[in-house]
Amino acid sequence: MTNSSSFPLVSVVLGTYNGEKYLREQLDSLLAQTYTNFEVIAIDDGSSDGTVAILREYAAKDSRISVVVNEKNLGFIRNFEKGCALTKGKYISVCDQDDYWLPVKIERMVTAIGDYPMAYCDSLLCDANLVDQGVKISDLVHYQSFDDCRQLCVFSRMYGHATLITRELFDKASPFLDGIPHDGWLAYHATLYGGVLYIPEVLVKYRQHADNVYGVVGRKRKKDSRAVKSEKRKKELARIRLRMGAFYAACPDALVPQKKLLRGLVETYRNFYPWNDIRRMCLFFANYQYLLVVKPYSTPRKLLFCLKMLVKIK
Numbered sequence: 001m002t003n004s005s006s007f008p009l010v011s012v013v014l015g016t017y018n019g020e021k022y023l024r025e026q027l028d029s030l031l032a033q034t035y036t037n038f039e040v041i042a043i044d045d046g047s048s049d050g051t052v053a054i055l056r057e058y059a060a061k062d063s064r065i066s067v068v069v070n071e072k073n074l075g076f077i078r079n080f081e082k083g084c085a086l087t088k089g090k091y092i093s094v095c096d097q098d099d100y101w102l103p104v105k106i107e108r109m110v111t112a113i114g115d116y117p118m119a120y121c122d123s124l125l126c127d128a129n130l131v132d133q134g135v136k137i138s139d140l141v142h143y144q145s146f147d148d149c150r151q152l153c154v155f156s157r158m159y160g161h162a163t164l165i166t167r168e169l170f171d172k173a174s175p176f177l178d179g180i181p182h183d184g185w186l187a188y189h190a191t192l193y194g195g196v197l198y199i200p201e202v203l204v205k206y207r208q209h210a211d212n213v214y215g216v217v218g219r220k221r222k223k224d225s226r227a228v229k230s231e232k233r234k235k236e237l238a239r240i241r242l243r244m245g246a247f248y249a250a251c252p253d254a255l256v257p258q259k260k261l262l263r264g265l266v267e268t269y270r271n272f273y274p275w276n277d278i279r280r281m282c283l284f285f286a287n288y289q290y291l292l293v294v295k296p297y298s299t300p301r302k303l304l305f306c307l308k309m310l311v312k313i314k
Helices: 020-031 051-061 076-085 105-113 167-173 182-192 226-250 256-268 274-291 299-310
Strands: 010-016 038-044 065-069 091-095 118-126 132-136 163-166 196-207
Touching: 010 020, 010 051, 010 076, 010 105, 020 051, 038 051, 038 076, 051 065, 076 091, 076 182, 091 105, 091 167, 105 118, 105 163, 105 196, 118 182, 163 167, 163 182, 167 182, 182 196, 182 226, 226 256, 256 274, 274 299
Parallel strands: 010 038, 010 091, 038 065, 118 196
Antiparallel strands: 091 163, 118 132, 118 163
């Protein structure tokens, strides 16, 4: 594929932090893309290993790559936000430092996205050595296109490495909020402004290793002590309150059913008094087709999940 005005510029935002171990493989996969009209904004968040040297080595060989090194560590979310703000393309594709993009990834996604503000593809799970584990993310969650913010306000299984968004969507979703993963935040906003398109094709090898910032859903984790569980519960509740409040504020008043549900969720997460627990459970029962759409559950299991809202937080 050659550069042409028919092929809009795609800005790949590569966030890095002490990623020298897998970075070369990812960069090589970017430079092997069949879609050539792209720029790479490599934004490093204060690495202390050889990450920046590798980035500059590649930038010296390919003018499409630019390197930005933060003066201080911004954190995962803010680093990607800064990188997205520096882009020049019509489209933005967020890129992790440790995965591997199939050569047709950008081409397939640009061709498919159409008038949608966001598109996402499937990913193949691999081990630390990029060996295929025989499992796709779509085997673990229910993937589909989304057009209603209620579908992504509780559970979102969007992974940034698999998405393509318009620059216009980024501008509408800015600023990002600490405590809400940027990929879920962008996907939620996409449902407000045109929807999210699912491309049922594996276009990324998603590397799973001990240092993943966010591992894939279903990944086993060590058991915590009671004190640690209690502290995690407090933090999780704080994140839920932040997310629900932010989603409610972002939802336009014209979306009356969506706004009503979000307001109810905000109110029931203020505390865990019995009447709020019962109300939250009723909200889940009444809206489970939306709230649990990404769960690969049968209807009876989804209803059982709603019942558990008496004692669970989600």
